Amino acid sequence: MPINFEISAxxxxxxxxxxxxxxxxxxIDFH
Incomplete structure (x- = not known):
């Protein structure tokens, strides 16, 4: 689970x- 949490973050x-x-x-486009 910790690994999945790190990937999610x-x-x-x-x-x-x-x-x-x-x-x-x-x-930039609007300028």
Missing amino acids: LAQDFMWIFDFKCVENIK
Whole structure:
């Protein structure tokens, strides 16, 4: 279970970074 929890946390961090980059790209597009 601990391993699955770590993978889940890593996936959440990755998605957060992915969302952040998408937001930055959208800001650049609007500029």
